[in-house]
Amino acid sequence: MHQFTIQPIFGSQNWELAGYNIAFTNSAxxxxxxxxxxxxxxxxxxxxxxxxxRWQMAVEYFTGFVDNMLEANIGEAGRKYVPYVFSLFMxxxxxxxxxxxxxxxxxxxxxxFTSHFTVTGILAILSFSxxxxxxxxxxxxxxxxxxxxxxxxxxMIPIIFPIELISFMVRPFxxxxxxxxxxxxxxxxxxxxxxxxxxxxxxxxxxxxLVGIPSFILMIGICxxxxxxxxxxxxxxxxxxxxxxxxxxxxx
Amino acid sequence: xxxxxxxAETYSSQIFWLLVFFGIVFVFVGRGMVPKVMxxxxxxxxxxxxxxxxxxxxxxxxDEEEAAWRSRENENRAAAQAIVAxxxxxxxxxxxxxxxxxxxxxxxxxxxAEQDIAEARNAALAEVEGVAVEAAQDIVQRLAGxxxxxxxxxxxxxxxxTHV
Numbered sequence: 001m002h003q004f005t006i007q008p009i010f011g012s013q014n015w016e017l018a019g020y021n022i023a024f025t026n027s028a029x030x031x032x033x034x035x036x037x038x039x040x041x042x043x044x045x046x047x048x049x050x051x052x053x054r055w056q057m058a059v060e061y062f063t064g065f066v067d068n069m070l071e072a073n074i075g076e077a078g079r080k081y082v083p084y085v086f087s088l089f090m091x092x093x094x095x096x097x098x099x100x101x102x103x104x105x106x107x108x109x110x111x112x113f114t115s116h117f118t119v120t121g122i123l124a125i126l127s128f129s130x131x132x133x134x135x136x137x138x139x140x141x142x143x144x145x146x147x148x149x150x151x152x153x154x155x156m157i158p159i160i161f162p163i164e165l166i167s168f169m170v171r172p173f174x175x176x177x178x179x180x181x182x183x184x185x186x187x188x189x190x191x192x193x194x195x196x197x198x199x200x201x202x203x204x205x206x207x208x209x210l211v212g213i214p215s216f217i218l219m220i221g222i223c224x225x226x227x228x229x230x231x232x233x234x235x236x237x238x239x240x241x242x243x244x245x246x247x248x249x250x251x252x
Numbered sequence: 253x254x255x256x257x258x259x260a261e262t263y264s265s266q267i268f269w270l271l272v273f274f275g276i277v278f279v280f281v282g283r284g285m286v287p288k289v290m291x292x293x294x295x296x297x298x299x300x301x302x303x304x305x306x307x308x309x310x311x312x313x314x315d316e317e318e319a320a321w322r323s324r325e326n327e328n329r330a331a332a333q334a335i336v337a338x339x340x341x342x343x344x345x346x347x348x349x350x351x352x353x354x355x356x357x358x359x360x361x362x363x364x365a366e367q368d369i370a371e372a373r374n375a376a377l378a379e380v381e382g383v384a385v386e387a388a389q390d391i392v393q394r395l396a397g398x399x400x401x402x403x404x405x406x407x408x409x410x411x412x413x414t415h416v
Contacts, residue, residue, distance in 0.1 A: 004254040006262045020264035027262075028269035035273045042285045048292045050299065056292075063289045082290065083282035091277050116255050118266040123274070184255070 003187060004115055027119070030111045034094045042090075062090065066238065073242045077249050081242070084130065088123065089238035096183060096230030100223075114233075115183040117176055124176030127241040131171075135248035146251055175240055182233045186226045193219040384409045 008023035015022050045052075045059020052060060066086045070078035092114055099112025113119050135143040147164035148157055193215050200211030385405045392400050400408075 001254055006254060006258050006266070008265075015265075017268065020268070021261065022268040023262075023265045024269070025262065025265055027266060028273070031269055031273040035277050038277060039281055042281050042289070045289055046285055048288065050296055052292075052296075059289055060293050063286055064293060067290060083286050084278060086286050087274070087278040087282035090281070091274055113266075113270075116266060118255070118259070118263050119270050122267055122270050126274075180255075 001188075003109070003111070003191065004184070006116075026109075026111045027113045027116065030095070030098065030113050034091060034098055034113075037098065038090050038094045041094075062086070069239060070242050073239075074246045074249050078242065078245070081130075081245055085238050085242055088127070088241060089234050092123070092179065092237055093231060093234035096234055097227070099183070099187075100226055100230055112183055112187060114179055115187060117180040120180040121172070121176040123179075123237070124172040127175060127237075127244065128172040130241075131244045131248045134245060138249065139251060143248070143251070146247055171240075171244060175237065179233050179237055182229055186222075186229055189222060190219065190226065193222060381406070381409060381413065384413070 006025045006027050008025050009029060010024055012024040013021075015024065042059055044055045045057075047053070047056050049056060063082070063086060066089055067079065067082050070081055070085060074081070095112065095114045099110045099114065101110050103110050135146070139145075147161050147168065149160065149164070152160050196215035197212050197219065200215065201208040203211075385402060388405045388409055389400055389402065392398055392405070
């Protein structure tokens, strides 16, 4: 579990802001790296040429992807959320993929900050707050009709309302936990398999053939799977955010 | 699990730096760059749409011009055919007139010739009569020794000639 340990760097463990510790940790370092890489990636697509090059094409693909997702889920009103959902999707995607990079072989140990529920939780609360603000801003107290599905018989409302309310309140938790659990489980799985490979091979030729090599082959497959999961979890986070914003924009 | 074990000591720094860096991403990348990228895409889509529309309009115009050219061409052809037909009719009429004139000329020549022939024949006949009268006078004188006058001989010849 050492890979999930947060350590202050640059001797910043005593930095404070209004009494709270804000040490610049390895987690914050990788947030910075993800921010810089994402900035470079998007800035490279900012050439605004009529006939796009490869890089511009890639950036436009991602903006178009987020734009289409929002338009499909929310409609024309969804376009104003493109900056937020794009930032969310790309930030999580870059964090997930940067955390998977095998930079350990050159002595840099990537830190996947999306495997911490303090981070995913804040992102989930951010999305949930947007849903609440938009919902109450646009619909006022009428927003509570979200908890009474259309066509519910009158006697059922007292039962349905709390159920819908709970399922609504659980959303930020499921949103944040899903990403945190997926990223952490993947990294733990890779760590366990790699310990099989190393320990099995160290234990002798028989163990190496029986445990080490099959684990190594399996690990190659799991690595591909983890890259897939990195993309899918970022997509799921953005997709669910857009679905929740749709509830706030359009009720139902 | 460090996520839980370190929660108390790290949560504030995690939240602070996440908000800082996600805020930077949102403000500068999300709000600053993404709209420009999307504007570029929209401008390109618009350009493509307008180019397609221009191409369509040009094609329609070409079709129109071709149709106009075709009708003009048909008109010209019809006019040319009319001129040819007119010329043909005029030539035919001229021919007929010339033929008629030639026929007339021939007819007069023929009648003239016929008249000449008739005159010549009459003249010849008169000469033959004269010769016959003299011959009759001579023959009568030699055979009968009677001298007949020219008038009597002529009468007799005329009588005989009518029986021929």
